[in-house]
Amino acid sequence: MKNLKTLALLFGLVLGFSSCKSEPKEKTDGNWRNLFDGETLNGWKTVMGEAPFEVKDGVIIGTAIFNTPNTFLITEETFGDYILEVDIMINHPSSNSGVMVRGQYDQSGRGGKGLVYGYQIESDPTDRAWSGGLYDEARRGWLYPLDLNPDAKSAFKMGEWNTYRIEAIGNEIKSWINGQEVAYVVDDMDKSGFVGLQVHSIYDEAHVGEKTYFRNVRIQTEDLEPKPFKGDVFVVNTGYNELTDLEKQNGWKLLFDGESSDGWVGAYKETFPEKGWNIKDGVLTIQGADGSESTNFGDIVTTEMYSAFDLAFDFKITEGANSGVKYFVTLSEGNTGSAIGLEYQILDDERHPDAKMGRDGNRTLSSLYDLKTSTKQARFVRKPGEWNQGRIVVYPDNKVEHYINGVKVLEYVRGSEEFRELVAQSKYKIWENFGEAKEGRILLQDHGDEVSYKNIKIKTLQ
Structure with a gap:
């Protein structure tokens, strides 16, 4: 069986190489303009790394070389709004690549060696399969990993030509691969920049000579007609408390309007706290106090109850902060202190002692507090003072998922044998049927540390 798989892979690679010759699209096609003439690299330049680009049979070919940084072939012209x-x-898993969108170049970066940074629509040939996702090169990292749109992971085909469509219009960037809707990001960091093609750095000599192929590079910059997404695709919005038409169409609602406390009250109270919780410039902030749990200004909860839902929220912590977002909060336990519920932990893992308590890290950021540890990588977490995106998905069958910055970090099933065993080993074992309520409120915790929120949105699931 292993030999058959090897033969199949080699056969696929041979087909890929034999089909490399370009069949260029018509040069005159509506508002399209070719950025690559099919014969030369006129209008392009190579920056950062030393990987070579050449033109053969109407195709741009980038070749990986050993021990050099990412190499980018970028347009000499810059563009604002466009469709590309x-x-x-790509024929080999080592040939990570991508398309720079409104790319930026700092000639003085890396000690005068030059630095490319900004939006990149990914070409990911690994098993992770995040092709079409949006990566903020040399800046914020992943903005749209494909854990947010797993159905699109199969769109990119190894050893075959893949057609990318990228729209950068206003503050929206959307991507398609072979007609499949992939990423949708609302962000206003860069208004214009170059188009760039990447050959990724390699540090394994076995992969020297692997090639990445590009053809039919064309752009529209006038009379743009955006192509609307039609599917149930998650939208990442780094702005403040606004929903796109697609989100409204798919049932998303804001839990925080950016201006008022509508929809929220103090836990165990009938009104919103008069002190401690502040709203300013579209941000909801719990004021820092003495670091103690729910003894200062109090938790706040939604006035509505939820059962199956998709909840997303942006949060920003201060150094050493501890807080949490709880769900299935019933307020029926009659306890003192913070209300009881399942908790998405919010914590400065490096500076707060709670990160080393509990069992196996189950009190760290994005974990199911005191129950299950999130399997996050440090590179996907942004520092105190920067915005992170949290997400909790509760399906109608009681499967639950936690995400941090678009990456899924844990899952479990409420009421399952495994879940009940976790509860029996936790601080929650004294509460009968903990975490198994049919419905409950969403809670933002006052733990005596300053934490800010925006873009709190929810969608009920059927």
Whole structure:
């Protein structure tokens, strides 16, 4: 069986190489303008790394070389709003690539060696399969990993030509691969920049000579007609408390309007706290106090109850902060202190002692507090003072998922044998049927530390 798989892979690679010759699209096609003439690299330049680009049979070919940084072939012209199409083919898992969108270049970066940074629509040939996702090169990291749109992970085909469509219009960036809707990001960091094609750095000599292929690079910059997404695709919005038409169409609602406390009250109270919780410039902030749990200004909860839902929220912590977002809060326990509920932990893992308590890290950021540890990587977490995106998905069958910055970090099933065993080993074992309520409120915790929130949105699931 192993030999058959090897033969199949080699056969696929041979087909890929034999089909490398370009079949260029018509040069005159509506408002499209070719950025690549099919014969030369006129209008392009190579920056950062030393990987070579050449033109053969109407195709741009980038070749990986050993021990050099990422190499980018970038347009000498810059663009603002546009629709871009490009075909990409990759034949080896080491040939990570991507398309810079409104790319930026700092000639003085890296000690005068130059630095490319900004939006990149990914070509990911690994098993992770995040092709079409949005990566903020040399800046914020992943903005749209494909854990947010797992159905699109199969869109990119290894050893075949893949047609990318990328729209950068206003503050929206959307991507398609082979007609499949992939990423949708609302962000206003860069208004204009170059188009760039990447050959990724390699540090394994076995991968020297692997090639990445590009053809049919064309752009529209006038009379743009955006192509609307039609599917139930998650939208990442780094702005403040606004929903796109797609989100409204798919049932999303804001839990915080950016201006008022509508929809929220103090836990065990009938009104919103008069002190401690502040709303300013579209941000909801719990004021820092003495670091103690729910003894200062108090938790706040939604006035509505939820059962199956998709909840997303942006949060920003201060150094050493501890807080949490709880769900299935019933307020029926009659306890003192913080209300009881399942908790998405919010914590400065490096500076707060709670990160070393509990069992196996189950009190760290994005974990199911005191129950299950999140399997996050440090590179996907942003520092105190920067915005992180949290997400909790509760399906109608009681499966639950936690995400941090678009990456899924844990899952479990409420009421399952495994879940009840976790509860029996936790601080929650004294509460009968903990975490198994049919419905409950969403809670933002006052733990005596300053934490800010925006873009709190929810969608009920059927």
